[in-house]
Amino acid sequence: MxxxxxxxxxxxxxxxxxxxxxxxxxxxxxxxxxxxxxxxxxxxxxxxxxxxxxxxxxxxxxxxxxxxxxxxxxxxxxxxxxxxxxxxxxxxxxxxxxxxxNLPNYASSKVPVGKDESLNELVFESKEIEKKTEGLAHDEIGKNLRMMDFESAAKISGSRFVILKADLARLERALCNFMLDIHVNENGYEEISTPHLVKDDALLGTGQLPKFKEDLFSTSDNKWLIPTAEVTLTNMCRDKMLLDKELPKRYVALTNCFRSEAGAAGQDTKGMIRLHEFKKVELVSIVTKESSDAELERLTKCATKILDLLEIPYRVSMLSSGDMGFSASKTYDIEVWLPSQRTFREISSCSNCTDFQARRMNAKYKNNNNEKFFVHTLNGSGIAVGRALLSILENNQINKNSVKIPKVLMKYMSGLDKIELVDEK
RNA sequence: GGAGAGGUGGCCGAGUGGUUGAAGGCGCACGCCUGGAACGCGUGUAUGCGAGCAAUCGUAUCGAGGGUUCGAAUCCCUCUCUCUCCGCCA
Structure with missing residues (x-):
């Protein structure tokens, strides 16, 4: 606003x-x-x-x-x-x-002006880990392992859903716990468990409404399924007057996210890249107006740290003014390397929304001189769990029936170092 | 789902038709006191909008929206949220 x-x-x-x-x-x-x-x-x-x-x-x-x-x-x-x-x-x-x-946030002066992703600016690419240029697609690997079941999911829920089984289900849980632990223990975030259903006002505050309601699922009693935990985490400071010394507030939550993907018909229909429901660990920072620039750098580093630890090749780019989301003033996209597609795919998007959401939410803080300002809000995935899982499958494939588990996840998998097909019956 | 009680400023809490934007307290800020602090004392301390260079003035806001009235925090209706009891339930 x-x-x-x-x-x-x-x-x-x-x-x-x-x-x-x-x-x-x-x-x-x-x-x-x-x-x-x-x-x-x-x-x-x-x-x-x-x-x-x-x-x-x-x-x-x-x-x-x-x-x-x-x-x-x-x-x-x-x-x-x-x-x-x-x-x-x-x-x-x-x-x-x-x-x-219905008007989007101002673009930061640092952001390249451009209509689409062609003018995005590469700011970092990891070099330590080799980018493999061949390998099976994650859904092939999942099917080979007999732990990824799109057919049952489609029967039960429709297209764009997946069922994970056995060690893959466990790997997903391991990723969730690993990421939450890093953000809570090392990155200074407070862990939050939030609702998945919200009222209009919450989505109006973060900017999904009124403009993007076709991207959302709604319930029969006028509630909406959250498309990201950004909605609940950011809205925790709605209609509040905070003290500057309470800031920054840093929240992390693991939630399922629900998206209708109305505009994405035909895109990424195979595999688990684009689902109607997926798990995501979300980071949100509520900060003073002076510190939001630095906070975006910090938040992005908190997200890339996860990929460093998982030893997955990735790159970071600054989005152009036309490619950014509605509420963002500056956005870094983090993309992981997918050998089967020989390309980078988005796994996290970290944005500084400046005071744009705060105005919509009436979220303020005051200093000792009793001067009032709108807070600045930031959010970023830290990171999307499903996409992290599939990038592990593709980057860590040993052969067509086995995948190496990243070292940092082994303790979350009872010491297991790989997932492989077990011939039952 | 049934019955009842409530929602007032940053927080707590008075206030049932007319200088009540709102007592009192806490918190916070400033000043005095002190060697320095605590205590104590004093002063100040809501937000939006509009007009004005400004001091300031006006207006709206006591969960939300309607209504009654010349006038509503106060009376009526609807909704919403919280709490207590009962029922149901992971």
Whole structure:
């Protein structure tokens, strides 16, 4: 949500900023709605002031036992006007809000301006681990191991679901525990267990609503399934006044995430890259406005540390202004190497949302001088569990029927060092 | 699901129709006191919006939305959340 005062002060700059996000705005409509809104507000307040003064007069006159009927007739006329103005104000405010709620955050000045991923900027690529250029796809490996069952999942739940079995199910659990342990013990995050169903307001706060409701699943009683724990974690500070010394707040949660993938028909239909439901470990930081730049670097390092420890090749790139998510001002994507596709695929996205979500959520902090500011919010996957699992399968394949378990996960797998096909029956 | 009780400022908590935006307390900030601190004393301390260069003024906000009234934190209705008891249940 943008500050209308800033837009009014410098409308041309606002248009330029939105252009960087490849969004066109009818600035004249915004300014005219704002103008109308303020004018109506002014007149409404004048009328309210009159009414209040009359009411006070009535109280005084009644104390003196004097007649009040004439004044009451006057006030009743004012009340009709007030009602009219209130209705106008309500309508105009809604119109303006709807426009503002649908405009994305400003891109940071450090972000390359570009329409899509072609202008993303590579900022880091890991070199220690060799990138294999051949190998089976993860779903082939999973099927060979007889531990990944898309057919049953499709029968039970439909397309874009998976069932993991035996050591693969266990590997998923190991990854979850490993990541949570690192973030809690080494990276200073507080572990949170959150609901998976949320109300409209929560999604409005983080920016998924009102614009992206087709990407979400909803329930029969007007709730939504979270597409990421960012929603619940960030909304924990909604409508709060925090003290600057309480910040930063750093939260980590493991949740299932639910996405309709409405715009992705036909993409990644094979395997477990793009599912309707997947597990993800999410990192969220609530910080002061001065520290959000540094926090994004920190948060991204917390995420890449997981890949370093798992010994999976990856790269980090800064997204261009057109490729970033709605609420983000600056985003680093982390991508892992997939030998079967001979390409990097996204496994984490770390974003600084500056005060964009905080304005929507009314999340503030104050300092010793009693000055109030909106908090800055950041989020990033630390990391997507399903995609981590499939990248282990592809990068650690020993032969068509066995996969090496990363050293750091062995203690979470009772010391097991590989997963292999066991011939039963 | 049934019965009852509640939701007031950063927090706790008074307040059932007219200078109540809201007593009191805690917390916090500043000052005095002190060698320094604690204690004590004093002062200040909600947010949004609008007008104004500003001091300031106006307006709205006591869970949310409607209603009654000249006037609502206070009365009525709906919704929502919390708590207690009962039922059900992982």
């Amino acid at each position: 943008h500050d209308i005062n800033l837009i009014r002060k410098n409308p041309n700059q606002f248009v330029e900023e939105m252009k960087k996000r490849f969004v066109s705005v009818d600035i004249n409509e915004i300014l005219s709605l704002d103008e109308k809104k303020r004018s109506i507000t002014f007149h409404l307040q004048e009328l309210q002031n009159k009414r209040n003064n009359f009411s006070k007069d009535i109280a005084k006159l009644k104390n003196k036992k004097e007649q009040v009927e004439k004044i009451i007739i006057q006030v009743n006329e004012i009340k009709i006007d007030i009602k009219k103005k209130e209705e106008q104000l309500f309508k105009i405010s809604n119109e303006l809000n709807l426009i503002l709620l």
